[in-house]
Amino acid sequence: MDQVTPLNRWVEIGRLEDIPKRGARVVKTDAGCVAVFRTFEDAVYALEDRCPHKNGPLSDGIVHGDAVTCPLHNWVISFETGQAQGADEGSVRTFPVKVENGALFLDTGRVLRSASVLSAA
């Protein structure tokens, strides 16, 4: 199903129930912290854990629908696009994450690649 290219690197990071519904947990990577969110209806998303406004930790925000409100100044960031909603402008990177039999997998290949893009830039 999932295309396995050498660049994809799915790593098990925990179980779905480790994250509260409408909550988040952080995964530390060499490319910085990734916030893994779980919605009320058990969809999961992974976003860079740094608000585009002033680096607020999105993992500490309030989750509603498929967005999170930053805990520092209430920007609303969409899980789907990583874009700030409404009048605010900015975006964070989103990463592939999936659930298989209750286990969570993060595509660290993508996380690290985006880091190398960053450091190359």
Place this chain on the structure above:
Amino acid sequence: MSEKLVVIGAGMASGRVLEELFEAAPGRYSVTLFGAEPRGNYNRIMLSPVLSGEKTYEEIITHDADWYSAHGVTCRFGERVTGIDRDKKVVFSDAGETPYDKLLLATGSDPFIIPAPGHDLPGVLTYRDLDDTNAMIGAAAKPGAKAVVIGGGLLGLEAAAGLKMRGMDVTVLHLMGHLMERQLDAAAGYLLEKELKGRGIHVHTRANTHEIVGSDKVEAVRLDDGTEYEADIVVMAVGIRPSTGLASSSGLMCGRGVHVDDAMVSSDESVLAVGECVEHRGLCYGLVAPLYDMAKVAAQTLAGHDAAYTGSVTSTKLKVTGVDLFSAGDFAEGEGREEIVLRDPTRGVYKRLVIEENKIVGVVLYGDTQDGAWFFGLLKDKTDIAEMRETVIFGPSFAGGAPVDPMAAVAALPDDAEICGCNGVCKGTIVQSIQSGAGDLDAVRGGTKASSSCGTCTGLVEQLLAVTMGDAYAAPAAKPVCGCTDLTHEDVRRIIKAGKITSMAGAMQECGWKTSCGCHICRPALNYYLLSDFPDAYRDDPQSRFVNERNHANIQKDGTFSVVPRMWGGITNPKELRAIADVAERFDVPTVKVTGGQRIDLLGVKKEDLPEVWRELNDAGLVSGHAYAKGLRTVKTCVGTDHCRFGTQDSTGLGIKIEKRMWGSWTPHKVKMAVSGCPRNCAEATCKDIGVICVDSGYEVSVAGAAGMDLKQTQPLAKTETEDEAIDLIVAFTQLYRENAKYLDRPYRWVEKVGMDWVRARVVDDLEERLALVARFDFSQSIYQTDPWAERAEEQQSRQFRPLADLTLQAAE
């Protein structure tokens, strides 16, 4: 000569395969049908009406003796197949061997039984076949008998409703937060629970079964939290497991179910499988619609034709008379998904469509399921709904038409249509009152009583004002809570109180929320209103709290946190100071500061260190100072009679008493207090939410001050002679504020709205009301006065503060 087909399991799937097979290839097989139940095929899903007494067993038989003999089926009912020898191609039963050319497995599922102590006591039943049903009917015959149903899914609820109709006293225990959580979202689950409770069925959600109690038969069920429910029978309806024992012991490939390919053939080409016992493309099904699709394909395969089963999309209805509920597809939020929500609180209707790329992918309907089939059709056919996006939720009769105008709907109502259910006011009365001069909502409320009780009809009354007065009507400027609703905070509080609503989903439904899950503005407010009005019945939702209250520390601009332990009345001692110093050193706390609230702030603590920091502070007797809370913050004091030459009373002691009584309480906004020992007022009591100035003759209690963005001097509430009375006044004032203020209004803002006279009338003049307020405050404290730090320092909870995973090492590999 015909080939020998042996069928194991005389259930719904095999019945359908045989029908299809005799049509596709008449005479090709001579069939032997084994069934463990002592009867032939019947419509299992209709056991629920049999249980409730709405049907008899005879009415649900699908294949009778005549049908079997007409098709030459050898019936071996009451005979369980115990083994298969695939090399010899025989099956074993008590009566010996039976040979086959083709074998069809249709063994269905087995009910799952929670392995709690006592699960094997007599009186513990499952709900799968006619014998189970008859056992339940038998138990219900005893007058006053009690049933506990474990499992609030489809089966459990049908069992509960049936047993209730048979006169039993029924309790449903459900592990999750809302009923049928796999088919319903929280809003629909709330409506369902309300309906069942209305029928007298007790529903206990988040119920973890600890033990089934009884010596030689079932007597009660005990939960993890200690609650006990008496029971004459316990019905376990917590789930099913594909029945694969026979298949796996004969070496057929099995996962959760018997593996089959698209032709319904197992890993042995002579063996087919259908129904609930199979796993197809990784999925197991628990409903009949997929079985019928599978049966068709299995029959074609047996007849030698090519056919492929590619999976099914399922929908669910609950077969409880009078409950209209429909669910289909996937209603989770997800990437690129949007939702359309329609709620009609007065009719108890909730409809939600989940849309992805202009196609319906999920449907949840409650209260009005008329359009279920139509939505399901759009879902299965993946119809593009872009054209009718605006109106699709109104169903096929509106689809493609102009968007409905709510005003037109109200205008079209007859004069005798009831608008306000609480006070029985109909449209005509309201219109008349408007025509004779009532120009706004309050006037209509005053004149007719409409909308003055629970408030759900406020929207309708406003529409009537608009329709009747036309342009002359200026809609009220009242600000709605947020974009999720048109109601104001005051409306929402009133509806929650009047409707005795004790869940977030319930509040959103009864107030007609326009989103399914709210937002960061309304959820913290709703969470507060619910926990303040119903401290026992409502369960605090940490995910609906702002970061500081969720993490019990103040977030800093760099994402670290500050930690402020309580120092009762500003008094501390060497042991506490040493603990604070030790923590500051051990955790490299960058800043230690004395706050303006007479205590010490440790600033810059890393989130993952919080539980450890708290544990160490706890060990020295320090608890959370709630410096982050919409709740009681500090009670500042001065040194008072203990040391000061001007002191008139023990201001420090009183401050400590107040803080010990009131810490841990949640309030609409933060509450700060101070007690000064004389009018020199060193504790700055006259700019606090509540302040006490001690004088020779007693205590002057004043309220509604502030020294933040607004500077307000407190206003006198009352003067008392004793400390105890002063404390009663303070507690009663706080409770009145808790019960009535809008979320995020400080006391001074709230008092500006209701007036000091209104407050004094309740807190000072009406002694009975004062004591009632105090009692309600204390009741809430009995639940909420706990140290959140101690709870979160426990392993279970402290994990939430640590990273889920640390991949920095792995990534370096």
